[in-house]
Amino acid sequence: DWRATARRGDVVVRNWRPERDRRLVCVLDTGRTSAARVGDMPRLDAAMDACLLLAAVAARAGDRIDLLAADSVVRASVEGASRNEVLPELVQAMAPLEPALVESDAQLIAAEVLRRERKRALVVLFTSLDAEPIEQGLLPVLGTLTSRHTVVLAAVGDPRVAELAARRGDTAAVYDAAAAERALAERRRVMSLLRRRGVLLVDAPADTFASSVADEYLALKA
Numbered sequence: 001d002w003r004a005t006a007r008r009g010d011v012v013v014r015n016w017r018p019e020r021d022r023r024l025v026c027v028l029d030t031g032r033t034s035a036a037r038v039g040d041m042p043r044l045d046a047a048m049d050a051c052l053l054l055a056a057v058a059a060r061a062g063d064r065i066d067l068l069a070a071d072s073v074v075r076a077s078v079e080g081a082s083r084n085e086v087l088p089e090l091v092q093a094m095a096p097l098e099p100a101l102v103e104s105d106a107q108l109i110a111a112e113v114l115r116r117e118r119k120r121a122l123v124v125l126f127t128s129l130d131a132e133p134i135e136q137g138l139l140p141v142l143g144t145l146t147s148r149h150t151v152v153l154a155a156v157g158d159p160r161v162a163e164l165a166a167r168r169g170d171t172a173a174v175y176d177a178a179a180a181e182r183a184l185a186e187r188r189r190v191m192s193l194l195r196r197r198g199v200l201l202v203d204a205p206a207d208t209f210a211s212s213v214a215d216e217y218l219a220l221k222a
Contacts, residue, residue: 022063023117023119023121023122024054024058024064024121024122025065025067025068025117026054026124027070027113027127028048028068028069028094028126029125029127030071030075030100032104033104033133034127038206042099044097046209049209051090051124052094053214054124054210055086055087057214057218064080066078066080066116067093067094068112070104070109070112071103071104072102072103072105073105076097104127106137117148120149123150123151125153125154126155131186134190135190142197150200150220151199151200152200152216152217153201154213154216156209
């Protein structure tokens with residue numbers, strides 16, 4: 001520490017240690033958008049894989065992990081599991097989960113997170129970046145979460161949309177490209193809205209989604 005060294009006339013060194021026993025809440029949106037297939041799997045399956053990897057990394061780092069899976073009702077919950085038991089409990093809780101073809105209740109999800117976590121926590125919300133559920137559901141209640149917690153929204157991206165946007169050729173390809181470009185522009189607009197409200201974002205294709213979520217956690221931890 002050069003400033004402290006100059007003041008004291010002796011060498012002062014700062015040692016940094018990652019904080020432990022922080023709270024991590026993994027929130028799985030099991031509503032209708034989680035049923036959409038990205039590549040070879042539904043969004044919900046990719047989200048569950050990422051949740052398990054994130055929990056394994058966080059448990060190794062000494063943090064405490066809770067799980068909430070919900071749409072219009074709470075579908076699964078894990079609270080207060082020990083570091084040795086958290087992964088088996090998460091696997092057991094997530095095993096019966098299936099996408100529900102209903103609109104997710106963002107107000108319910110936010111209320112459940114706030115009820116469970118009184119102290120500041122890292123909340124990782126696994127959901128989609130579809131404009132309608134974000135703007136009509138999540139945005140109105142987002143302030144209640146970001147005022148108390150650090151919020152990361154993790155969404156599986158579909159690389160096929162970018163591929164379609166780049167296609168040219170016959171008339172059908174041009175129309176597909178226009179539709180894909182419109183979808184990408186809408187996604188960028190939604191991401192901008194979320195960032196302006198203090199939300200951190202992970203937007204990655206299915207094959208790198210789990211590792212991208214874990215990397216975001218490690219970056220925040222550092």
